[in-house]
Amino acid sequence: MTLHFHIEYRTAFGEEISLCIVENDEVKTHRMTTVNGAEWWCDLSQRKSDHSLTYYYKVTADGAYERSEWQTVKHVLDFTCTAATEYHVYDRWNDMPDDSYLYSSAFTDCINHQQPQPLKSTSYDRTLRLIVRAPQLREGERLAVVGAQKTLGEWCPDKALPMTLHNYCEWAVDIDASQLQGESIELKFVVTNASGHVMMWECGCNRCLTLPDMKKGMTVMYSLDQAFFEIWNRKLAGTLVPVFSLRTKESAGIGDFGDLKMMIDLMAKTGQRVLQLLPINDTTITHTWTDSYPYSCISIFAIHPQYADLRALPELEDEEARREAEAERSQLNALPQIDYEKVNAFKSGYLRKVFQQEGKKIMKSAEFKAFFQETQSWLVPYAQYSWLRDEYGTADFTQWKDHNTWNEDDRAMLSDSRTKEHQEVAFYYFVQYVLSSQMKAAHEYAKQKGVILKGDIPIGVNRYSCDVWMEPKYFNLNGQAGAPPDDFSVNGQNWGFPTYNWDEMLKDGCKWWVRRFQNMSKFFDAYRIDHVLGFFRIWEIPIDCVYGLTGQFVPSQAMSREEIMQYGLNFQEERFTEPYITDWVLDRIFHERADEVRSEYLERIDGERYRMKPEVNTQRKIEERFAGVTRQEDLWLRDGLYSLVSDVLFVRDRNRADMFHPRISAQLDFIYESLYDVDKEAFNRLYNDYYYRRNNQFWYREAMKKLPKLVQATRMLVCAEDLGMVPDCVPWVMEELKIFSLELQSMPKSPTTRFGHLSQNPYRSVCTISSHDMPTLRQWWDENYERTQDYYNSMLHREGPAPHPLPGWLAEDIIARHLDSPSMLCVLSVQDWLAMDERLRLPDADAERINIPANPKHYWRYRMHLNIEDLMADDKFTDEISTLISQAGR
Structure with a gap:
């Protein structure tokens, strides 16, 4: 079978187009030919046994890479024409579209529930295949084509040819070309409902195609310009809450993945479509409360054992052990805040009992074996790291005899269930299997409920983490990452993380980061890049400094x-x-x-x-x-x-x-x-x-070496925390890569204004009132009376003195204004949602604070004071949220 690829792309002198075919994560490149620098082609041979081909185009100059198409959604050529001996493919170059967010799994999997299906086989002697992208279509909507000829329904909507969603947001149809009359056809795309009834026609003039002379056995495929319909942009509302802050009647002193499912139910009941979490990675360094900092992970892959839902595990067979566990669980769950050390000691002990009882059986299962096969590249080193940390009583691997760095030669014995070394680390394999299974189940549950789970990518890792131990070449250990002085900390922030050796990371195409993002996509459909400025430049502080001023x-x-x-x-x-x-x-x-x-x-x-x-x-x-x-x-x-x-x-x-x-x-x-x-x-x-x-142009180039690879590594929706000392080049890159910005009215992007104007928020943004690093709305209101008065008069347009403390009705007004903003996403902290209802919110506003960035030793222990079950049953509260969201068109 012969494939003929054609694409129109006007190149500069010295540039060439290459066709890049992707097979099992490997890319085979084929140089294309041109005579005028605008029309390019190449011919390939292909086995008939193959089902499809995935590919993209790129530009090179003097053999060096220049640019490529958008690779998140690549071209797909389906070999479903059984009579075809040759395919003529006429493609169009696909840059990252302005509506790239509609191709994200957040929209395709959670909101619109549009999943690609294989094209049906046809046996036409001559086939015309039309390919068109229509990302605006929503759940239950389908694409069809109608045209002037009889085969295309003669403009009768009821006779429109249904198309198949064969790729994300991309529809295809095979037409029997022998039934077409003349050298050209006229057509339009239409949207139909599930029963085939036409709901709307695409905008613009009719499309006209001139067909080539088609011989028997030919399939001609045209990739057409995107179909556009008069469908308004979506706006969504959501909640920010750490998993550890969740509380239900059955949890064990800290939020877990079972509680997460219940929180998803609350989102669905109130009409919210986004649930934003803080990082869920393992942070266990000392087994003390100082490990509560969720942004200081010891592994970019491993999940923290504290999030295990004990209810979903097999029941303990020992009746006395069950009673003791239930009593301790009940005591921990009654605490107003998290006791990190007691909670983790309890959960670790419980998991060990389940492992002793069920471990051998579970680890022989096909599900565990598949998990181990998929994750062993990081799981085996992580398990050995965890065992050595506990064995030596320190995470400082420079003190581990004969184990200062990961030794790849250890992998075989750690993976063999017959060895003593495997028995030492098997518990850590088991725990990660449990955690991964439970988080995947919560993710699937969220998708079914139409809720986007949004994760968080920390900018750094702990300097004694498994990642540094395993691949030290990627890190600079003679410095500390942090942030320059800002509204959060006048002395700057010193996070203590090692900085990245980007020169080394770029040598292999940022594989460390790509693997990190791809692993995260198993659990989330959107993510927040923590401190995106770090991809432009990081604030590096000398190792002998405590504060960040001399960075x-x-x-x-x-x-x-x-x-x-x-x-x-x-x-x-x-x-x-x-x-x-x-x-x-x-x-x-x-x-x-x-x-x-x-x-x-x-x-x-x-x-x-x-x-x-x-x-x-x-x-x-x-x-x-x-x-x-x-x-x-x-x-x-x-x-x-x-x-x-x-x-x-x-x-x-x-x-x-x-x-x-x-x-x-x-x-x-x-x-x-x-x-x-x-x-x-x-x-x-x-x-x-x-x-x-x-440094603007310099930092722009630095960011563009890294971020395009990461943004296109998965189909997750990309959002960024772009606060602080933001150079001019940051908006350039975020616009180019279609990354969502973070918009806070109290921290406007313009240095000439005190408060941002919500009406000026870009559509591609996340609007919020406070983040986990900031005072809650109620705290902010009483923090500076002069500032609050200015906001009350100039932003809320109210006369007289501002009331203190913040009354519930005024909190509701502020929230309603944020929901009305043009931002696609309006995600508010659970504390700010509760601020509307004086019956429910905590009397002490300061008790709702999650983090104080100026304090590097802050204890992260905030927990909702209300059970999610009780919030679900409070119709006044849930109706209030639902009404606000509905009135804002979200």
Whole structure:
């Protein structure tokens, strides 16, 4: 069988088009031919036994990759014409469409429930196949074609030819070409319901096709321009809540995957279509409450055992053990907040009992064997890592004898059920099988209920994680990832994660990230990229720092001494790069304890300045010096010493000591205050150029090396957290890749406005009031009375003084305005939904806070104070939400 591919694509001089055929994740490339640089073709031979061919086109220049088609939904050629000896394929180049979100599994699988079906076989001597994309179609709607000729129904809607959804949002029909009259045909596409009744016709003029001279055995396939219908854009509402915060009457002191199903029921009952979660990855480092931080995962694949639904496991056979477990479960579930250590000790013990009772049987099942086969690339190292962590009593793998890094030679014995090593790690295999099965079941349940599960991709991993242990080449361990100062933290955020070695990751096409996203797509249909700015540049903090002020963006284009001086600033290297410590500074910071600081922590450089003594000349050394201190006045002294160390005007580049970066927020420090006014003006010009203009094109290129691969790795809907110090290039990339932005009225993207205008939200965005890192709506309302008053008058257009605390009726008004915004998704925290009802919300608004980013040791233990069953039964509350959503057209 011969295949003839044709595509029109106007190339520049030196560019070539290649046809890329995908077979079992391998790509075979075929160069195409042209005579005019616009019409390209190539011929291939194909086995008749094959069912279909998946392919895409790409452009190369001088043999190097330039660009390719959108690869999330590739071309598919079905070999269903049994009489065909040759296929002539006339394709069109597919760039990422503006409505790419409609091709996501969030829409195809959860909202529209449109699943591709194989084309039916035909035996026509000559076949005309029409292919057209129609992503707007909704659940129960189908595509058909009608035209002027008898075969096409002679424009009679009742005789329209039904088409088959053979690819995501792509419809196909095979027409007996021997029944067509003349050299051209005229047609239109129509939408029908399940019974075949035509509901609407496509917009625009009739389509006209000129047909080639078709011989016996030929199939001619045309990929046509997208069919467009007058169907309004969808808008959806949803809730943000961590799985650990869920509460039902039967859970065990923490939310689990059984509770998640019940939360999905609540979403469906209230008309909500999106349920957004925080990361569910395993974070077990110390087995203490400090592991409660869900963004510090030890594996990008493994799920945290705390989410196991014990109700879904086989019942314990020992009656006394069952009674004891039920009593402990009941006690834990009655706690107002999560007791991380007790919950995890209880769940781990219960899982071990089930494993001892059922493990051998389950691990012999076909389901477990399939799971192990699919996941063993990461599961085996993770299981050994977990066993070694517990065996040595530390996750610091540098202290594990003979196991400082993963040894691939260990895989065979860890995978053989007859070995002692397998018996040591089998429990971890079992637990991950249970967790994966339960989360997949919740995912399937959500899809059936028409609810999109939205996950979260943390930007970093713990520096003692299994991922670092297994593939250290992908990480830089001599730095710490964080964020520059923002509204969340005036000293910047230091997450402690290692930064990524992107040079190494790019060598293999970011396989580590691609595998991560593809694994996540088993459980979610949408995801939030945590701190998407990290894909442009990450804020890297020296390993000896506690706070983030002396970090630098990596990668970035540092400045030379000569460049700095061109701005009119007399560059004094020692003064500007060493901590600026003088008597007036000490008096301003430490007041009556200034002399104590001079004598204990400083040594003189000259008549004006001091330097820190060697034993306290970094923030980490100061932290160690004050370890265990609890008195507030001593903590205040420690923080003052921290500020001395970071009081510099420039930070040296981490790779080149003769290059410099202006220190973030230096204008708030004493070194800046000491400058002459003319030097302040020069530094400000330099600072603004560096942070807002100098690196824009550079960071754009950096992001485009990485993000296109990741966005197209799955069909999940892509959303991003794009808050903070956002360079101009970020919106360029997000627009190009159709990534949804995050819109908060209290944190507008424009620096010239205090509050965002909801009516200006882009459609491709997620609108919310507060995130897990922020105060809830009720907290924000009472945080700053002057700001609240301004918002009350200027945004809510109400007169008089703003009421405090926030009344329920006003919370409802604010929520209604957000639901009315143009954003496709409006996802509100469960606390903000509850703020509407003064009967249900907690009396203490501060008890609803999930995280405080300024505190790196925050205990993540917030739990809903109400059972989901009770919320489901509260018709007043559920009707209120349903009405608001319906009135907003969501």
